[in-house]
Amino acid sequence: MTSELARKRMTASAPRPDLGPLARRAALALGPVLAALVLGGLVLLVLGVNPIAYYVFVVERGLLSPTGIQATLTRMAPLLLIAASLIVAFRAGIWNLGGDGQFLLGAVVVAAAAPLLIQHLPSWAVLVVCMALGALVGAVWSVLPALLKAYQGVNEIITTLMMTFLGVSFANVLVKLAFRDPGTTVPQTRTLEVADRLPRLFETTISSGLVIGIVAILAVHVMMTRTAFGLKLRIVGANTRAAVHAGLSVPRLTVAVFAISASLAGLAGAVEILGVQGNVRADWNPAYSLTVVPLVFLARFNGPATIAFVFLFSVLSIGGESAARRMGVPNFFTLVIVGILLILLGLAEYLDQRRRAGGP
Amino acid sequence: MSALFTEAFLTALILGAVTAGIPLMLAGLGEQISEKAGVLNIGIEGMMLIGAYTGFLVAYFTGSIWLGFFSGSLGGMAVASLMALFCVRLGLSQIVIGIALTLGAEGLTALLHHFQFSQSYPRLEAVESLAIPGLSALPVIGPALFDRPPIIYLAIAAVAVTAWVFRSTNLGLALQAAGDKPAALDAAGVDVIAVRTGAVLTTGLLAGLGGAFMAEVGAGIFVPFMTNGAGFIGIVLAMLARGRPLWVLLGALLFGACLSATTALQVAGVDIPTDVIQMLPFAAVLAILVVFGRRASLPPALGSHYVRGAR
Secondary structure (H helix, E strand, O other), rough: OOHHHHHHHHHHHOOOOOHHHHHHHHHHHHHHHHHHHHHHHHHHHHHHOOOOHHHHHHHHHHHOHHHHHHHHHHHHHHHHHHHHHHHHHOOOOOOOOOHHHHHHHHHHHHHHHHHHOOOOOOOOHHHHHHHHHHHHHHHHOOHHHHHHHHHHHHOOHHHHHHHHHHHHHHHHHHHHHHHHOOOOOOOEOOOOOOHHHOOOOOOOEEEEEHHHHHHHHHHHHHHHHHHHHHHHHHHHHHHHHHHHHHHHOHHHHHHHHHHHHHHHHHHHHHHHHHHHHHOEEOOOOOOHHHHHHHHHHOOOOOHHHHHHHHHHHHHHHHHHHEEEEEEEEOOOOHHHHHHHHHHHHHHHHHHHHHHHHOOO | OOHHOOHHHHHHHHHHHHHHHHHHHHHHHHHHHHOOOOOOOOOHHHHHHHHHHHHHHHHHHOOOOHHHHHHHHHHHHHHHHHHHHHHHHHOHHHHHHHHHHHHHHHHHHHHHHHHHHOOOOOOOOOOOOOOOOOOOHOOHHHHHEEEEOHHHHHHHHHHHHHHHHHHHHHHHHHHHHHOOHHHHHHOOOHHHHHHHHHHHHHHHHHHHHHHHHHHHHOOOOOOOOOOOHEEEEHHHHHHHHHOOOHHHHHHHHHHHHHHHHHHHHOOOHHHHHOOHHHHHHHHHHHHHHHHHHHHHOOOOOOOOOOOOOOO
């Protein structure tokens, strides 16, 4: 807090010719991305992999090939919903890092429920009910961190992470013991038939989950920037004490933030099952949530900009999965890129503030 | 149920609690030092993983577990130095950098392990233990506590040393002030940045050693993502111990017992799915946070960057 103030005062006393705001923002966002790719390339070089060949392959498989781009666009759906979940939380100053647990449990419950419901309900109704169910399960998995944060002041980073570790194991318990498909030897839930899943867009293999994701992130963006409720949340995020003085019920808003954020993460799990997977295998955990964190930071919690970065990341991750099979570079490489990206992002922000403050 | 409390079961339980608890204890102790000085160290999981990997690698190629422990600590410190540079010197968000270091370390160790060993998981030789004459002959606690690798005795000594530093030295006072009221420390002529940098590096050393212990003593192998939340449990331990190192040790042994319950129950012939057992430590953490959450305490200046002269 103090450093923020200091910087603001320095900014006021030593103005400097500024780049255009748009150019500055673009440089701030793209600079770290390019630098992260270069540093990641160095890591590949050390491992004896030609980085240029790797990146070319990734772009070919994730962006340029017809199947690749369709997989990329399909992958965006859960990532966008998770990004929406994080934007609500981060703008309100709440570190919901439990997205993976909320996502996974939403997915498992939906995977268990959908094949059973389809025997009694029409397909569209199953999809609607299951999405609501996924969101509800996600929200339920955040109740404990929400209450602890709102009424006991317990740090939510720790509690949400603990709920994720707990949730990953619990999801496995559910898949192996409670919801296991008796018809197969591998431990997995029953499978929702392709015909009953979320419809595909036009003549492609792209899941309509993409539309849900885009709508969700734009809705969240409008809610946070254009509504009174969003303003309240942002006040809580900017300064809790000011929010209390303004008469806002901070504990209640905190619980509301957790509920919205976690249900979006749970919805992401539902959409991934209803649109792509159809079932949950034991030990399945894509762990999307933490990798989306740098993307929403890059976009500065701005909805439309997030869509662009999620697209970029999807290309990298779909192409990376191809590269894992063909070039022998495991997908862990994207984690390295994400880590580097987060650090460079902070660094770019620091350099920008110092430049605007009039240099050292 | 009577079979539960046999000598073999109790020995296995305490033995496992110590083996699983020591890395948690080292992480918690390290986190406590950082937090005391006002730095919330979320990157501790990454420090442990890098420590585990470098420790394993060096022990594997040199055959010396001590060189392994040494390099594991250095590896942890290397990650911590990034944290010190970005968070303590430049004042970047401790949470963002912490997440970044953890993710980066997860990816990097898994990647390096893949290129080094592909899908194989070579095993280290079992670490030799040092029996303490007399005590090691006791039933149950003898083999579980007093006939163990010497690094365990050293780790427990670290708790005593930290407690002494906190309570009786100027350094302990400086650490406390850096977290409670950094401006006062600055006014007293002590460099806040230096104190915090030292604290973060010590955290890295302890976390790296904890990771190396996990790989060399606990598992005997390195598996990607093997720390599996131990660093985060360490953070909880530090939060709940409220600045007292001894509590970290006790808490760590308790969680260690949860983690090792699988093996002990298998010895006793009780069959519980491993996924259920894996939930135990995290469920325990949450239960404790529900009960004692209000009493968990953190220093006032935790998480905020110190800028000289800023109000």
